[in-house]
Amino acid sequence: MNSNTILPIAVVIAVIATAGIIFGLGLSTQPEVTTTPTPPQVIYVNKTVSEIFEGTQEIKKISSESELREILTASSIFDGGFYDDRAFPTGGFVLEESLELERRSVQAGEPVPTPEPGFSSDTVTSQKGSDGMDYSTTNVQVENVDEPDYLKNDAKYVYIVSQNTLSIIDAYPAESAKLVLKIALDIESQWIQNMFLNDDRLVIFYNGQSQEEIIPQFDFIPRPSYSPVTHALIVDVSDKENPEILKDYTIDGHFRDARMIGDYAYFVTNKNIDHQYPRLPIIMESAEPLMVPDAFYFDNVERFSNFNTLTAIDIFGDTITSETFLMGYSGTIYVSENNFYLTYQQNLPYGFYEESSRDRFFDVVVPLLPQDLQNKIKAIKGDSSLSSARQWTEISEVLQDSYNQMSQSQKENLFEKIRKALADYDAKIQQESLKTIIHKISIDGDKLEYQAKGSVPGRLLNQFSMDESNDRFRVATTTEYYSQYSGMMRSNAVYVLDEDLKILGGLDEIAPDESIFSARFIGDRLYLVTFQQIDPFFVIDLSSDTPKILGELKIPGFSNYLHPYDDDHVIGVGRDTKEIGNDRVQQLGVKVALFDVSDVSNPMVIDDYIIGDSSTHSEALNNHKAFFFDKRKNLLSIPISSDTDSLEGITEKRIAPDWNRWNGFYILDLDVKNGIDLKGTITHTENDTRYYGMGNSRTFYIEEVLYTVSDSMLKMNFMNDLEEVNSIKLENTGKFIEYLD
Structure with missing residues (x-):
């Protein structure tokens, strides 16, 4: 390993030794992050964990196998080393x-240079076929x-x-x-x-x-x-x-x-x-x-x-x-027409946690001890002739001697003060270490060019937690950390980043003690659903780099997926709930809701439709591709799997009492004037199956026909009255025509 590789690691380790002190300082150059009314205190540290560990953040090219080994070795020094028991390859393409x-x-078989990174070099889509036919994708x-x-x-x-x-x-x-x-x-x-x-x-x-x-x-x-x-x-x-x-x-x-x-x-x-x-x-x-x-x-x-x-x-x-x-x-990716965003949870090296234990003692515990004891500990720590092990032996001895001279009440008061300080310190460390890393790569045909790296506190829910709008990138996250005195702490935030993925502003402490269940960025607004016991539906303004809450609605249940209807209305698909005492909530049936956000300060539910009970499931709750809506036709379709007894108007019985399971699609009429009504159902249940549930469920249309697809069949029904036209079984049975070579 060359000295250029070793030096940054040594410098980082030296920096980490002061992390505890740094975390206690204020930061005067933070981007403006607004806070919701009466939030818990938000502490911004002077230097983030990411900054401590990321060096210059400069992107560098790996030029050879030997350089790759050096990079990994340098990383392993602070990571406690790597153990790999894989055998040595003797053949293949090494x-x-x-x-x-x-x-x-x-x-065309000719080499063309590839530009090096960093250097110059929603809706259900409706389309018209070449013959003018109307269909969805x-x-x-x-x-x-x-x-x-x-x-x-x-x-x-x-x-x-x-x-x-x-x-x-x-x-x-x-x-x-x-x-x-x-x-x-x-x-x-x-x-x-x-x-x-x-x-x-x-x-x-x-x-x-x-x-x-x-x-x-x-x-x-x-x-x-x-x-x-x-x-x-x-x-x-x-x-x-x-x-x-x-x-x-x-x-x-x-x-x-x-x-x-x-x-x-x-x-x-x-x-x-x-x-x-x-x-x-x-x-x-x-x-x-x-x-x-x-x-x-x-x-x-x-x-x-x-x-x-x-x-x-x-x-x-x-x-x-x-x-x-x-x-x-x-992990989760987001892709616009011009940029590809790769994200993942920050993965700190083991060395961070080792240094953190040392910092906890010297930067949190020692300042709370009696002054004479502090002086003794500092003298021992500063004695370079002592090994680390010997230093700790002598420190523990002077600690014990000092404790022996205290009364029981003095020790209890001191220990309680230290515990609280450590809890606050640990919470800050957890908050700073729980970050989502974002990498931005521009895409233009076959051209890939690395652009920027950034980070935001917290974790993403899914791809809908991110959005690009002009030269801004918006991110919604949930932060979770454990406090010794308060238990699990949760909060949510939205951040606005510039084209270099630097945070320009944000809104934090949204719905404390709850988690994001769904998010949808639409134009200059973010619609956000959090949940713990009730379903707060937030309308958040993103017209500036300082987001603010415009309105909030609290209703039973929650939405797992939000879908745009128009500028003033949003569709939500999730579950109904009810409180059952002792701060517990029971999940009930699948719920489709239509939100009116024309008055942003007072969002409301125009109508909702609840399907089944707690036995009811829909793939649309966790896969947006299973959700179908066409505004021109006022038609919504979601797959449903449920106990038959929980569904109104479903009379099909299965082959045995324990298998009274219905699989199919609920087709709803939905518009802002008339609300939500059941248009009908399309069953995908067969009499000779005990299949529990229904995956890979999709809906689309071609002209006047609605197509619903499950693992077992493709069904075709007229859209106007849902009369069945045709069906095709899709099981992986029968003789294949041939292998595709």
Whole structure:
């Protein structure tokens, strides 16, 4: 390891030794963060945990295997070292070979330089087909940014991937709908994740495994070793009966998530690091090495736990661009038309907690001791001739001697004062360490360019906790930490960041002791639902960099998903609740609510509709792609699985009393004038099944026909009266036509 690597670590450790003192100071240069009325005290520390541990935060390129080893070794010094019992690989495509490949984009077989990062170089979408036909597609968060799903459709065909099969259905006209093709992808024991549809091209993602032979440590027999990989198949489906695989890209790591903008698909993979024998991620095409993406790390000592690889592929061409970042395990993503945001929870090195224990004593306990005792401890600490162990032995002796001279009441008062101070200190440390890290990468076709890194206190709920608006990035988070005297403490906040991901302002201490259950950014407003016992629905103004609460509504229940209706109305899907005493709440049926926010200071519920009881579940509660709403048609559809007895108007009985389970879709009429009414139900329950629940549930329409899809079937009903037109079974049974090669 060279001195340039060792020095920053030494400096950081020296800085950490003073962390306790720093945390006690005020900060005069904080961005303006407003606070809700009568909140608990908010303490801003002079230097955040992130600043202490992130060095210059500068992005740097990893140029070689030896440099990668140095980076990981430097990190391990403060992280307590790494133990890795993986065996040494003896075959396969290893790093030294991979670095011989030019890091590049590949276009028509010719190398094209890739710009280095950091350097110059929602609605259910309704569409018109080429023949003017009206149809809907996947419910997405950001307009023009498609999200992957197991089902995709156009104005005529439906494409479904399930387990290892691809089904193509000629869906319109519905009266003559039929299964055109059911074909097996040659991916035994591997699972399809989801896909995109772009004209006559599918991009199918699935997780697989790569295999190489290794010799375990101190062994002599080569043994197989498996590592996760992600496949991205580009399939031409212009001939529905004879689809053709055009590209089969393989990227090291687990599939995380993806988006499609125009003719480019962008996706993220996570690869664990073998700290003993590190190897950069590799991209293969048809099992042949293609490229090693440029790899980058950040000047900090955060626990490097993963390679996070962002890849862009041209669906209609030969271009593939990819870059790898050494950082925490990426979680929730947010993607606009111009930027890709990777986020994860801050993962502090073990050394932080070791130094924190030392700081707790010298910076919190010692100042509360009698002055003469403080002087003795400081003298021992300053004696460089003593080892750390000997220093503590002498400190503990003078502590004990001092305690022996105190009365019992003096000791109890002192110990209580110290406990409270430590509780406050620990709470500050927890609050500062619980952060969400955000990385911003600009995207433009095949161009990827790293832009900025930032952080906000707390954790995200999901992708709807983030939003980009012009040059601002808005984030809603929940902070949770444990206090010895107060128990679990919770609060919520919204932050406004600039294009460099620096916090400009925020609003914290929203709904103390509650957690965010749903969030939706719409224009200059944030609609936020928190929950503990009741459902506060907040309307928050984001027209400036200093957010403020405009209005609040408290009602029983909560919403898990919020969907825009228009500028003055929002739809919520969640659960009804009731209080049952002793600060306990019972969850009841699935609830659809229509909020009126035209008077922002006084939001109200126009109407709601409750389905079933606590036995009732809907995939729409945790997956927005299962939610369907079309404002022009005033039609809302959500999948429902419930005990039959809890549902009004449902008479189907199952094969046994214990299996009176109904699976299907509730179709609701919804508009601001008439509220919410049940239009009808569409059952997806079969008499010969004991299947409990219903997953992979989707709704879409083509012209006048509503299509509902579950694991077992595709049903077609006229939208005006829900009369059934046709149905197709989708079970993975029967003989496959052939394997798709």
